[in-house]
Every structure is written in C-alpha cells, then in structure tokens.
Amino acid sequence: MGSKFSLLTDLYEFTMAQIYVEKGMEEEAVFEFFVRPDGKRAYYVMAGTQELLEVLDDFCFGEDEIAYLEQSGEFSQKFLDYLRDFRFSGDVWGMVEGEVFLGGEPVVSVRAPLPQAQLVETILINTLQHPILVATKAARCMSVAEGTTLVDFGLRRAHGKDAGMRAARSSYIAGFAGTSNMLAGKEYGIPVFGTMAHSFIMAHEREEEAFERFMRRYPNNSILLVDTYDTIEGTKKAIEVSKRLGIPLRGVRLDSGDIQSLAPKVRRMLDSAGLDEALILVSGGVDEFVIADLLAKDVPIDAWGVGTKLVVSEDLPSLDCAYKLVEYKGKPRFKKSKGKVTLPMQKQIKREWDEQGLFKEDVVEMMEAMPEGLLQKVMEKGKICYRDSLDQIRERVAKRLSHLPSHMLELQPAKPTLPRLGPKLKTLAKELGILS
C-alpha cells in the first residue's frame, strides 16, 4: 500500500528527482520553508508542524502509484525501484506549533538526501500554508476580542474537507472557544458549538413556535436566531417564549442588518426582561476588523461566529511562502531572482526580549554558528520526535500574543517586522555577492 498522498505532488519533483537518483546526486541537501513578508501581517502563528511530520512519516509509493508513473513512459526502472523502497529518512527542524514568527525567517528546515528533500516539497508547502494562514488570522481576531468568545463557523465555506478540519484546529490553538465542525470535535477533542439556522424558523408556521420548540428541547443551550423576519420583533418573541416557559434564554444570534444599531437595542430588551445573562452572538462577515470596530464602539456583543473570512483568510488568502535549497554537499546555495533572493546555509533563529519581557527582535544566523534557538529537531532520521497536545499549543499562542509589543498588534502594521541577520550570515552573503 502506498501513501494516499505521495502522488499529490508536482510532476517536476519526480523528473528532477529521477536525474538526482540516476546521477547519484544523493548527498545531503538542506531546504528551508519560509514566508515572505507581505505587508498585511506583522507576525504569523506556526501551525501544521505535526500534520507535516505525519505526512513525511507516511510518504511512500505503492504498486498503484508506481504503475501510474511507469505508464507515463518518463521514468526508468532504476528510479521506479528507488520509489518502491522510498522512506523519508531525513532530519527536520521546525518551530513548534503555536510559536509566533516573522516573514523572511525559516520556520521548517529539511536535511535529507537531495532526492528525498526534493520529492516532499509540494506536499510540505500544501500542509503548512493553510494552517499558518488560519492560525494567524484567528490570532489576530483573538488579539482584538477583549475577552469576548470566538467560535469557528467556517466549515461550509472552507476550500474543501481538510481545509475545514485544519481551520477548526488552527483557530482553536489560536484561542477560539471551539468550532461548529462535529468531525473536528470528534477527531481533535475540540468543544463544538451551534445555534440554529434560518431554515429551522422557516420550517415552522410561526417564529415563536420554532423558538418554543427549540427551548423546550435544549433548555440549557438555546441561542435563538432572531433575524429571519425582523430582528427586533424576533427578539421580542424570544423573550416572550423564554418568560412563558420559565427558561432563561442562553442567548440570541444576529446574522444580518446593522449590528451597531441593533445590538444595543437587543441588549436593552434582554436586560429589561431580566435576561442579563443572555448572550448576544454575532455572525455573518465577521473578521478581526469587524470585531475591533464594533468593540471599539462599545457595541454590546458577547460572542462571535467567525466563518468564511477566517477559513479562507479573506484579506490574505495565500502566503508568499517557499521551500528553497540553501545547502547541498555542505556548500551554500542561493538564488538571485529579482525580488525573490534567498540566503544560503541552514539557519537558526534566536529571539531577543526587552526589559518588559516583550518581543524585541529575531536574529537569524547560520546554524553552525548558532546551534540552539527557536528551531528544534522535530524529526530525526525519519522518526517523529515532537508532539504537543492541542492545549499546550493553545497556551503557547496565548502567551506569545501577550508578549508582543503594541506595534506588532496593529491590524494594519505600518511596516513589517523583519528579522536581523547575524554577523556570520551577513558576511557570507556579502562574500557571495548576494548582499552588498
């Protein structure tokens, strides 16, 4: 049996690897994965490391995959035999999940025989990008949430099934209370939340009938959706039903309309009815900008369903990320392509803190000159040697966010925070004519 995803790879990885294998270019190579600064994020949150390690551990080819490669006519028996026996046997360094990082610094490095390190490129980028995107977006939401509760409602609009799973996990580690996604609840042990859909209201002849039925069935957990026909009228009915049944409302959900004007009215109505404990949950187009804006205006909102804009990372739907060769046969490798220069040699990162314990800067240096730092060995000779629980990762994110200086917490950072190059790396880059 091959891995389900070893062919989920760009063709050129195979054509290049074939030459490496046939020509005996199997010396150790180091590739680094990094995100280029984009002007929209002052920091990123690491995620996906553990899934990556599982993918690498599982990377192999069965007869089915070999047969497909063979019938293409492009591959030699020597190379197909190589793939038949393929197991990833390299070392991997990485940031642990939940760590905060900067654009331009390596966050995963792979040291392995050249064809191995090459063949895993596509799936490595695919596995890391989306979790980082969503964890970062979710952390930005948390950083402006002022103690309100955030829940991932994005499954339906995620770009696929695994995107929905990754979004639930990434937002949870960033501090979300949970997700609407049941499978994520089951697989990851994440708390699952839900309210009701408009269809539930519409399937009943009268709105109050729908509310009553729901509250009777879920007396401790009814968040009623009040905007199907008219938000204020809906809220009135929700309150009436709650009084009639003698069951306190858990909350109401507002999914449309002018939230800034509606939420205070709804709050006053709830409070006047003695329902001070009832939550106002807002959904529909929510992201960090909406949360920050409404909370800055003191709009009384207790919880948010954050959906589409989170899971597709609407304002930044992709990272300019890359996996680049930096070292082969112990020698520096780099490219000078316009606007896409890469620096050579395997690197390490050291983080500096100021007197208040806040993030000060990251120094990127050649690993041989600075062996210890933020990048730790997460796989050794193909064996996974890193595992954190979701709660450990979640605590790490919370701690890191609390130690970021205010300029890095701006939602629209004035300028990117970049790592500083260490002296050895700088000297090398100058010698090689990469930096002037």
Add this chain to the structure above:
Amino acid sequence: MGSKFSLLTDLYEFTMAQIYVEKGMEEEAVFEFFVRPDGKRAYYVMAGTQELLEVLDDFCFGEDEIAYLEQSGEFSQKFLDYLRDFRFSGDVWGMVEGEVFLGGEPVVSVRAPLPQAQLVETILINTLQHPILVATKAARCMSVAEGTTLVDFGLRRAHGKDAGMRAARSSYIAGFAGTSNMLAGKEYGIPVFGTMAHSFIMAHEREEEAFERFMRRYPNNSILLVDTYDTIEGTKKAIEVSKRLGIPLRGVRLDSGDIQSLAPKVRRMLDSAGLDEALILVSGGVDEFVIADLLAKDVPIDAWGVGTKLVVSEDLPSLDCAYKLVEYKGKPRFKKSKGKVTLPMQKQIKREWDEQGLFKEDVVEMMEAMPEGLLQKVMEKGKICYRDSLDQIRERVAKRLSHLPSHMLELQPAKPTLPRLGPKLKTLAKELGILS
C-alpha cells in the same frame, strides 16, 4: 462503516434535525443552493455537481460516529436510531457541470424529507463552493488567453489536499491544458505538465551543467527555468546548451522580474538562434488580469503556469453562497433578513438567446409553472442519474464561453447580470410581501 464525512457537518444540523425527527416533521422540504451576486463576477461556471452526488450517495453513519454523538449527551436514542438507518433518499436537481450561471439563481435544489435535506447542508456547500470558484476563475483566464496555453501550477498553495485536486479538475474543465498535480493526472486522466525548480539549478555547480543534464535526460520535453541568477544570462546558456547538444529547446520558463521587458528580449534571442518553436512559459503571480494585461501589450508569451491566484481565487476567495429552505409541506418559505432576502418555492431557469445566438437573459420561475429548463434531475430517490465525462464538461464550458456577450466577458463587470423573475414567481413574492 459510516461515511468518512457525515460528521463533517455543523452541530446545528444535528440539533435541528433531532427536533424534526422527534416531532415528526418529516414532510418534504425543498432547499436551493445559490450564489449571491458579488460585483466581481459577471457569470459563474458550475462545477462540483458530480462530487456532490457521490457525497450524498455515501452519506451515512457508522457506530463510531454514533458513539461520538451519543457521548455528547445531546441526542436521544430515537434520533440516533434514525441516523443509524440514514440513507439520503431525496431528489436533486442541478445545473450540469460546465454550465454558466448567474448570481441570484438557484443552481442545485434538494427535495427530501426535512431532516435529510437539513443534514446535508454543510457538506453540500463545502463540496460546491470551491469547484465553482476555481472553474469560474479559470474560465476568466481562458477568456483572455487568446489561444495561449494555461496549466494549473497551484497545488502547493491550495488550502489543503482536496482543494488541490478540485482545482486541477475545475481548471481542466474550464479549458486549461492540464495540471502539475500527479494525483489529479492519475485520478482524473488529466494531462500533467512540469518544468524544473530553482533547486535543480542550484544543486548543480553551474547553471549550464543543470540545463545540459536536464536536456539530455528529457530531450523532447525540456522547459528550462532561466531566472535563477539572471534571466538574460540564463537564456544565453540555455541556447548554448541546446546548440551544443543539437537538441531543440522545448521552451524556457520566466518566474520573476519584469516580464513585459524580459519576454521580448528572450523571444528575440530564441528566434535569432533559430529556436522559433521554443515556448516562453510565464509563472509567478499569474491570473486573468496579468494575462490580459501582458497579451494586450503584445508581450510574446506562449504558455502560463497559473498557480496560487487560481487555486485560492485570490480576488474573490469565497462565494456568498447559501442553501435555503424555499418550500415545506408544499407551502412557500422565505426569509426577509436585511440584505439576505430569499424567494420561496422550488424554481426552474429558462435561458434566452438573442438573434446572434448569444446569451440574452435567464428567467427564473416557479418549477410548477415551468417544469423544463436548465435545472435537470441529477439524483432521483437517492440514486445518481447524472454523469458527464470531463471532456463533455470541458466542451460545454468552451461552447458557453463562446456564446457570452462582450459585457459579460469584461473582467471587471460594470454591473451584475441578474436573472429576471418570471410572472408567477413575481406575483407570489408580491402577495407574500417580499417584493413590493
């Protein structure tokens, strides 16, 4: 064995469905899936229908899923038994894949007992949205490609594994020549293309050595990446190697720099060397706007690797799409939420053409008044009754695009093209106070 994805569903689908089942609300309901107009697309391309039917066909719950639901304490034995026996037995109407459609018109409708139609909501939206997004983006690229060749290079930056698969399939049906994704090649029979990465150049001591090795190994199929150090110097070397080996270059790839100024220089160099047949392939940040811009300036480009911006649909990373109850127990259902009004009753679409055979308008009418139209029965009593080959779908897209009027082919449409409401639907909407 349950389906792998029946729990990949929002919790509220289950809490609502439980009430429906316990209260005997199992009469027939009709839900419709549609995309709200967004100002960025004049038309959309239907995709994902077949995957959706497979998902519905496979939607069931195994003991593992039941056990998870049971331990949550929210679900009764009656409902769990209902889920144990669950098979989707409804009728589904849909647009066939490759059909062009407008914002605001239904493209899939589900008629099934209420709890069934409700439970499939989340996975239905998840399954349709991304394929439509990418097929539409790819069609826009094709509509400005002027006969140049487009290839999907987006796998690495897709939001997950299945997003990469869907992107390859959706761009192929929209007219792309193929993909870099090997698994899509294997699973869908799509042509697979590849060039080489910068790492291949960097792993050799000299650029020309890398070129020579690649051309010797793949004499009929070498598209050399020339921008690792300097595009003009790289092109010179590629030409020298081609001459020395006596093997005509298949092409060069430009992945960085000012393409508008570089491509004509590279073209002249190739032509002067007698390599008129050599392609120039451009990659890196390509989308319909880049293609249209460079071709309008007569920049000599033969082929494009379209990656990230395609697979995440960068300028529109999500559709404002919904699945709404329109009919229950034969009676009209609708909502009036601000900005999110829905029209009641199951609908059908009739397309009108002008004298030149170009798209004129779509009329949306109640299905009972207009049974025949663009929505056809694709599933009957839970049995799939629609299947097109990828090539049929691909031909359909090409034909439809060739029959769109110029105002719908504008990349930035001045105003959305909306469907017209048929007289019966209009009258009903007025009677119900939804339209004035």
